[in-house]
Amino acid sequence: MFKTEVYINRRTNLKNKLNKGIALIMGNVEASMNYPHNTYHFRQDSTFLYFFGLDYPGLAAVIDFESGEEILFGDDFTVDDIIWMGPQPKLADNAQKAGINKTFPFARLQEVVKKAQEQGRPVHFTPPYRGKNMMTMGNTLGVHPGKVKEMASVEFIKACIELRSTKELCELEEMERHMGTAYNMHTTAMKLAHPGRTEQEITGIIEGISMSGGGIVSFPVICSVRGETLHNHYHGNTLKQGDLLLVDAGSESPLHYATDHTRTSPVGGRFTSQQKDIYQIVVDTNNAALAATKPGITYKECHMIAARTIACGLKELGLMKGDVDEAVAEGAHALFMPHGLGHMIGLDVHDMEDYDQKLVGYDDEVQPSSQFGLNALRMGRRLHPNFVVTNEPGIYFIPALIDKFRSENKFTDFINYEKVEKYKGFGGIRLEDDVLVTETGSRILGERIPINPEDVEKMVLSGTK
Amino acid sequence: MFKTEVYINRRTNLKNKLNKGIALIMGNVEASMNYPHNTYHFRQDSTFLYFFGLDYPGLAAVIDFESGEEILFGDDFTVDDIIWMGPQPKLADNAQKAGINKTFPFARLQEVVKKAQEQGRPVHFTPPYRGKNMMTMGNTLGVHPGKVKEMASVEFIKACIELRSTKELCELEEMERHMGTAYNMHTTAMKLAHPGRTEQEITGIIEGISMSGGGIVSFPVICSVRGETLHNHYHGNTLKQGDLLLVDAGSESPLHYATDHTRTSPVGGRFTSQQKDIYQIVVDTNNAALAATKPGITYKECHMIAARTIACGLKELGLMKGDVDEAVAEGAHALFMPHGLGHMIGLDVHDMEDYDQKLVGYDDEVQPSSQFGLNALRMGRRLHPNFVVTNEPGIYFIPALIDKFRSENKFTDFINYEKVEKYKGFGGIRLEDDVLVTETGSRILGERIPINPEDVEKMVLSGTK
Numbered sequence: 023m024f025k026t027e028v029y030i031n032r033r034t035n036l037k038n039k040l041n042k043g044i045a046l047i048m049g050n051v052e053a054s055m056n057y058p059h060n061t062y063h064f065r066q067d068s069t070f071l072y073f074f075g076l077d078y079p080g081l082a083a084v085i086d087f088e089s090g091e092e093i094l095f096g097d098d099f100t101v102d103d104i105i106w107m108g109p110q111p112k113l114a115d116n117a118q119k120a121g122i123n124k125t126f127p128f129a130r131l132q133e134v135v136k137k138a139q140e141q142g143r144p145v146h147f148t149p150p151y152r153g154k155n156m157m158t159m160g161n162t163l164g165v166h167p168g169k170v171k172e173m174a175s176v177e178f179i180k181a182c183i184e185l186r187s188t189k190e191l192c193e194l195e196e197m198e199r200h201m202g203t204a205y206n207m208h209t210t211a212m213k214l215a216h217p218g219r220t221e222q223e224i225t226g227i228i229e230g231i232s233m234s235g236g237g238i239v240s241f242p243v244i245c246s247v248r249g250e251t252l253h254n255h256y257h258g259n260t261l262k263q264g265d266l267l268l269v270d271a272g273s274e275s276p277l278h279y280a281t282d283h284t285r286t287s288p289v290g291g292r293f294t295s296q297q298k299d300i301y302q303i304v305v306d307t308n309n310a311a312l313a314a315t316k317p318g319i320t321y322k323e324c325h326m327i328a329a330r331t332i333a334c335g336l337k338e339l340g341l342m343k344g345d346v347d348e349a350v351a352e353g354a355h356a357l358f359m360p361h362g363l364g365h366m367i368g369l370d371v372h373d374m375e376d377y378d379q380k381l382v383g384y385d386d387e388v389q390p391s392s393q394f395g396l397n398a399l400r401m402g403r404r405l406h407p408n409f410v411v412t413n414e415p416g417i418y419f420i421p422a423l424i425d426k427f428r429s430e431n432k433f434t435d436f437i438n439y440e441k442v443e444k445y446k447g448f449g450g451i452r453l454e455d456d457v458l459v460t461e462t463g464s465r466i467l468g469e470r471i472p473i474n475p476e477d478v479e480k481m482v483l484s485g486t487k
Numbered sequence: 488m489f490k491t492e493v494y495i496n497r498r499t500n501l502k503n504k505l506n507k508g509i510a511l512i513m514g515n516v517e518a519s520m521n522y523p524h525n526t527y528h529f530r531q532d533s534t535f536l537y538f539f540g541l542d543y544p545g546l547a548a549v550i551d552f553e554s555g556e557e558i559l560f561g562d563d564f565t566v567d568d569i570i571w572m573g574p575q576p577k578l579a580d581n582a583q584k585a586g587i588n589k590t591f592p593f594a595r596l597q598e599v600v601k602k603a604q605e606q607g608r609p610v611h612f613t614p615p616y617r618g619k620n621m622m623t624m625g626n627t628l629g630v631h632p633g634k635v636k637e638m639a640s641v642e643f644i645k646a647c648i649e650l651r652s653t654k655e656l657c658e659l660e661e662m663e664r665h666m667g668t669a670y671n672m673h674t675t676a677m678k679l680a681h682p683g684r685t686e687q688e689i690t691g692i693i694e695g696i697s698m699s700g701g702g703i704v705s706f707p708v709i710c711s712v713r714g715e716t717l718h719n720h721y722h723g724n725t726l727k728q729g730d731l732l733l734v735d736a737g738s739e740s741p742l743h744y745a746t747d748h749t750r751t752s753p754v755g756g757r758f759t760s761q762q763k764d765i766y767q768i769v770v771d772t773n774n775a776a777l778a779a780t781k782p783g784i785t786y787k788e789c790h791m792i793a794a795r796t797i798a799c800g801l802k803e804l805g806l807m808k809g810d811v812d813e814a815v816a817e818g819a820h821a822l823f824m825p826h827g828l829g830h831m832i833g834l835d836v837h838d839m840e841d842y843d844q845k846l847v848g849y850d851d852e853v854q855p856s857s858q859f860g861l862n863a864l865r866m867g868r869r870l871h872p873n874f875v876v877t878n879e880p881g882i883y884f885i886p887a888l889i890d891k892f893r894s895e896n897k898f899t900d901f902i903n904y905e906k907v908e909k910y911k912g913f914g915g916i917r918l919e920d921d922v923l924v925t926e927t928g929s930r931i932l933g934e935r936i937p938i939n940p941e942d943v944e945k946m947v948l949s950g951t952k
Contacts, residue, residue, distance in 0.1 A: 053518050053520075053527065053617075054616045054617055055518075055527075055530045056530055056532065056533050056616075056834075056835050056841065057533075057616050057835055057837065057840040057841035058616045058840075058841065059837075059840065060706050060707075060835070060836065060837065060840070061707065062518065062520075062527045062528075063527075063707065065520045065521055067521065068521050068522075101887070101891065104887050105825070105885060105887050105888045105891070106716070106717045106718045107716060107717075107718045107719070108713060108715075108716035108719060108721075108887075109887075151519045151521075151522050151523045152518075152519055152618060152619075153617060153618020153619035153620070153621060153622050153632075154617075154618035155618070156618060156622065157618050157621065157622070157632055157633060161633075166631075167618075167622055167632055168622060168626070222698070222699060222701060223699040224699075225698060225699070226695045226696065226697065226698030226699025226700070227695050227699055228695075229694065229695055229698050230691045230692050230693075230694055230695015230696065230698070230699075231691065231695065232691065233687070233690060233691030233694050233695070234687060234688040234689075234690070234691025234692055234695075235691065236687060241525050242525075242526065242528065248573060251571070251572060251573035252571045252572075253571045253572045254572070254573060256573075360570070369521075370521050370522055370525065371525065372522065372524075372525065375522040375523075375524065375525070376521065376522035376523065420570060422566070422569050422570050422573075422574075423570045426566065426570070
């Protein structure tokens with residue numbers, strides 16, 4: 023964990039934002055896989071990690087915004103536990119590391135929360151996303167587990183978002199330190215992009231690199247020769263010459279900060295000229311969005327710059343037509359890039375997504391859109407120094423979407439469907455970096471993973487055939 | 488999945504065992520990691536896999552033991568889903584693969600269960616172990632989610648145990664096919680057992696091999712130079728010359744059958760003579776238990792044979808003393824091996840542990856013991872052909888346990904505490920294979936991972952220094 027002062031400061035900042043009631047901050051418990059004691063890799067709740075840094079299951083905390091009191095709830099291990107588990111830190115020692123002096127057995131959580139409720143004071147919490155925490159919180163709050171989520175505190179969530187959006191120096195150092203693992207994962211995948219290899223094999227190897235580097239993957243790996251399928255966790259294909267391998271993968275640092283990158287490699291090491299044309303548009307779009315990313319601009323504007331770059335490029339290739347500005351305003355480019363330019367990243371790969379994506383990425387000034395494509399943009403609001411966002415434009419040829427748009431006669435002024443039909447089977451290309459907003463502009467975190475087509479080809483060719 | 492007939496036969500066998508009420512068999516949903524849409528690797532419920540084979544989230548099934556009717560509950564994907572997820576099989580097509588003709592939307596599950604309840608017919612189910620299923624079942628059954636577990640049907644559980652304990656040929660073939668991945672994981676770990684490597688690094692690499700081989704690890708990897716800590720998932724140590732590296736790791740096959748092996752390697756490639764003495768006792772114990780494993784014997788008897796072999800060996804080294812039979816009867820050897828010889832293995836690494844370990848490993852004939860050590864034996868009952876069990880004896884020097892026994896003056900007739908003190912810091916050795924009970928005896932599944940000390944040394948020395 024970071025130094026104790028980091029957590030004390032964060033809680034002080036939180037207390038400066040709220041002045042009524044208590045915060046109930048639940049840590050996670052182990053998540054059972056196929057029976058109670060067979061569990062997935064433990065992942066602490068991010069809000070709990072942010073304010074307390076303690077990476078153990080079975081904890082909760084209460085912060086009293088009126089008295090300033092902080093209590094850590096948990097249970098010490100018994101002598102019998104220690105025989106099986108080895109020496110374990112005491113709850114009180116863990117509390118000290120987080121700068122907390124008061125500890126209670128977990129069973130007393132309900133009593134403390136109930137007292138605040140009886141006094142008519144608000145109990146602030148973020149929405150639970152795991153069934154077991156819903157049940158514990160239901161018991162603690164005296165409501166049905168299914169009702170807890172809708173009782174979450176918008177005021178508390180907004181305070182957490184304000185704090186967590188701007189990354190501290192120690193957080194940026196942790197993120198940057200872990201970028202080497204991300205680099206390894208992606209360059210290894212490139213070197214393995216040869217005919218005969220399988221998606222499953224490559225997925226395993228890059229998940230292993232993440233784990234060897236100190237943490238689990240930050241989200242389920244996308245490793246597919248069907249890159250046009252955006253939510254694709256099927257790994258059953260064998261790579262063939264001429265395929266494009268899209269790898270969207272990230273790793274958690276030892277302190278659980280996420281990386282998130284996408285690269286798309288030509289299987290066998292050489293792009294076809296058709297592939298290279300589309301690929302170059304995506305590189306140009308990534309670079310244009312990066313150049314635009316700086317304090318003061320909204321990320322929605324960056325998204326629109328990306329959209330325009332894609333539409334221009336596709337028009338040059340004859341896949342789009344008509345007035346580019348009109349096409350982009352109407353959302354015609356979303357046939358090829360139906361998703362947003364990116365999202366905030368930090369302790370979560372989609373940072374703070376458990377709170378409410380709209381509260382994280384939008385505000386009074388910048389409101390979510392309902393237009394297809396733009397409605398999938400997770401982050402729209404104005405950028406500030408030390409925000410970290412992903413920059414992930416892509417171009418896809420999605421047969422089901424092409425058929426749908428065409429049958430609905432959508433965007434016939436802007437889309438050359440005759441030509442688009444010839445790209446069915448092309449797949450998809452996405453290129454994603456993690457970008458820090460600096461005082462004056464922005465920069466990519468870590469050494470940039472090879473992105474120019476010739477560098478990617480070189481990396482693939484240097485690998486195992 | 489296996490052929491459709493496999494699942495039809497299993498359900499027919501189940502129907503032959505129960506004749507009243509309905510079975511409610513819940514599939515799993517995705518398990519959220521740090522926000523709702525960021526999920527762990529999907530793991531289907533084993534009971535659902537056994538009877539239906541469908542490896543997708545969001546399904547449930549009802550079997551009516553009176554009418555024989557079978558219904559699969561789930562929801563088809565929408566056109567919008569398909570744009571993001573690519574073409575998806577229809578619920579009805581999936582049902583056909585499992586040999587089921589009737590499908591209902593998931594929302595109708597409650598209605599079907601309620602009807603049976605209103606008719607006063609029993610609703611049989613196994614105990615849920617995930618919070619979200621507890622909540623769904625609570626809603627379905629009209630009870631509080633926290634009450635569902637205690638309503639599980641012992642009659643249904645016993646029927647499932649009877650079916651699943653005896654592995655079918657197709658299951659054994661699947662298990663045996665996947666043993667190559669287990670072999671790779673363990674020999675790779677051996678080759679990496681050199682000073683300067685870290686536990687975390689090795690853990691990542693073997694988890695990656697599992698995933699590349701088609702499935703997640705079957706349980707959280709134990710990879711530790713502190714092998715005496717039995718429940719050890721800490722991977723923060725760097726290997727040093729003279730350490731023993733204990734690796735207890737398994738992999739799930741593509742159809743989710745588990746492997747589970749343990750090997751213990753000398754870091755750097757050479758056992759010290761003290762290490763080799765203890766190691767040889769564990770090899771001898773493993774071999775003695777294997778030789779004893781056959782139809783007709785109880786696994787408790789095999790456990791006692793292992794215990795006796797350990798006590799004999801330790802007496803020869805002067806760590807134990809007195810009458811070996813008496814020592815074993817009183818449980819003195821459990822200072823060194825406080826756990827059981829093994830457990831059943833199949834679709835779960837501790838097969839069917841979600842049901843109730845006592846019902847899986849014990850019966851009217853062989854009852855669980857309360858003696859320390861023997862009380863940790865998961866499988867005690869009589870063996871039958873096509874049972875698969877783990878054979879995993881070990882010897883550990885656990886400082887907290889040595890101190891506890893000594894301070895309580897336990898087993899002073901059998902333990903030479905003066906000498907035992909000198910082994911504090913030794914660590915622990917465990918050697919584990921997966922064993923099939925055949926018609927006439929038993930055999931190890933897959934090629935045996937190197938186990939003799941000279942073979943292990945050779946494997947370590949062949950690796951990266």
